[in-house]
Amino acid sequence: MIAAPPSIAPDPIFHLIGLYKADTRADKADLGVGAYRSNEGKPWILPCVKAASERIQADPSYNHEYLAISGLDEYTKSASKVIFGQDSALLKSNRVSSFQTVSGTGANHLGAAFLSKFNSSKTIWVSDPTWGNHFKVFETANLQIKVYPYWDPATRGLNWEALKDTLQNQTSPGDIILLHACAHNPTGVDPTHQQWEELSEIISAKQLYPFFDAAYQGFASGDLDHDAFAIRYFAERHAEFLVCQSFAKNFGLYGERTGALHIVSKTSVVARAVDTQLSALQRAEISSPPAYGAKIVAAILADPELYQQWRNDLITMSARIKEMRTTLKSHLESLKTPGTWDHLVDQIGMFAYTGLTPGQCQRLVNEFSIYLSSNGRVSMAGFNDSNVKSIAKAIDTVVR
Ligand code: PMP
Numbered sequence: 473m474i475a476a477p478p479s480i481a482p483d484p485i486f487h488l489i490g491l492y493k494a495d496t497r498a499d500k501a502d503l504g505v506g507a508y509r510s511n512e513g514k515p516w517i518l519p520c521v522k523a524a525s526e527r528i529q530a531d532p533s534y535n536h537e538y539l540a541i542s543g544l545d546e547y548t549k550s551a552s553k554v555i556f557g558q559d560s561a562l563l564k565s566n567r568v569s570s571f572q573t574v575s576g577t578g579a580n581h582l583g584a585a586f587l588s589k590f591n592s593s594k595t596i597w598v599s600d601p602t603w604g605n606h607f608k609v610f611e612t613a614n615l616q617i618k619v620y621p622y623w624d625p626a627t628r629g630l631n632w633e634a635l636k637d638t639l640q641n642q643t644s645p646g647d648i649i650l651l652h653a654c655a656h657n658p659t660g661v662d663p664t665h666q667q668w669e670e671l672s673e674i675i676s677a678k679q680l681y682p683f684f685d686a687a688y689q690g691f692a693s694g695d696l697d698h699d700a701f702a703i704r705y706f707a708e709r710h711a712e713f714l715v716c717q718s719f720a721k722n723f724g725l726y727g728e729r730t731g732a733l734h735i736v737s738k739t740s741v742v743a744r745a746v747d748t749q750l751s752a753l754q755r756a757e758i759s760s761p762p763a764y765g766a767k768i769v770a771a772i773l774a775d776p777e778l779y780q781q782w783r784n785d786l787i788t789m790s791a792r793i794k795e796m797r798t799t800l801k802s803h804l805e806s807l808k809t810p811g812t813w814d815h816l817v818d819q820i821g822m823f824a825y826t827g828l829t830p831g832q833c834q835r836l837v838n839e840f841s842i843y844l845s846s847n848g849r850v851s852m853a854g855f856n857d858s859n860v861k862s863i864a865k866a867i868d869t870v871v872r
Pocket of ligand 1: 506574575576577578603652657685686687718719720726731
């Protein structure tokens with residue numbers, strides 16, 4: 473028998489989505505959910521995904537059989553090339569174990585479960601702030617979480633000196649360090665290339681284990697290679713690290729739960745042993761991963777025309793988001809809204825970290841039906857030509 477478990481607070485983002493759906497006011501806006509919306513405010517099926525999906529359904533050999541424990545082979549192979557590069561020396565060295573996972577969350581979970589069992593340190597350092605679910609996932613895997621400084625409210629940018637100071641003076645050899653590969657969630661602030669190079673040096677000197685979370689490759693800048701800079705830089709310099717890869721945003725395959733975990737080992741012999749351990753963990757958790765999203769991604773990555781279409785689709789999404797950043801900033805500036813708004817265009821990716829206070833966010837929800845996280849994070853994909861001006865006016869009202 474179990475004692476009646478106490479009720480706990482609902483997940484803040486999913487709770488916000490529920491409140492938005494229940495709101496009957498006509499001009500409501502959802503800036504909470506991290507999902508792309510078209511300029512009409514609708515979910516968007518990427519043309520490359522639509523084409524691949526039609527092709528798969530039309531194939532007479534299509535079926536619903538289980539995938540292997542590690543997932544669809546063509547998928548994990550081509551996914552690893554997307555992240556490490558087509559001609560990656562690391563991939564040729566056979567030091568990577570690639571497993572298909574239940575999207576990026578599942579990759580974080582499987583990676584954490586693996587490290588919790590086999591890494592010398594059970595401490596993971598995460599940025600302050602980070603994606604809220606990192607705490608839940610890492611706690612569930614029995615890792616001990618510590619935070620390193622990241623966001624500087626004064627500059628609305630990276631707290632670089634404090635970040636370095638913490639890594640240099642407070643970490644222990646073997647500790648894990650979580651790094652957002654690009655388009656940091658929630659701040660939209662990434663280290664520069666030079667700062668990544670310095671980070672790599674500190675991480676080597678302090679013998680930390682890099683744990684990359686890559687949920688926005690290509691979605692951030694529109695360029696897959698640009699957004700993979702940090703991972704590829706580390707790939708040439710670090711013997712051991714891992715990458716969690718999500719195709720939720722960059723393929724718009726949110727609900728299909730399409731991701732991968734790539735664990736880099738010191739040698740190919742160690743990597744094959746890691747494969748066996750990942751198989752055991754995956755079998756116990758989910759047996760085998762979901763098939764449909766992986767089939768779609770594999771079909772796109774195997775076909776040069778569909779691959780090119782994907783690159784175009786990434787530009788469509790990232791360009792619309794960048795345009796909304798500029799438009800929002802210019803509306804706020806023409807309203808003479810107190811404060812500076814350059815950070816809206818300096819930040820990158822799906823989210824903008826506005827600097828709005830929890831009280832101001834609450835007023836936006838209550839008075840204007842504009843739904844956003846209480847930390848002031850907004851999804852830029854929730855903006856469109858029809859609502860950006862009225863949202864700017866509402867922000868202006870609550871800021872004054
Ligand atoms: N990591 C980060 C930083 C994210 O922002 C997200 C999506 N919100 C994920 C991982 C994983 O998302 P999913 O499980 O939908 O791939």
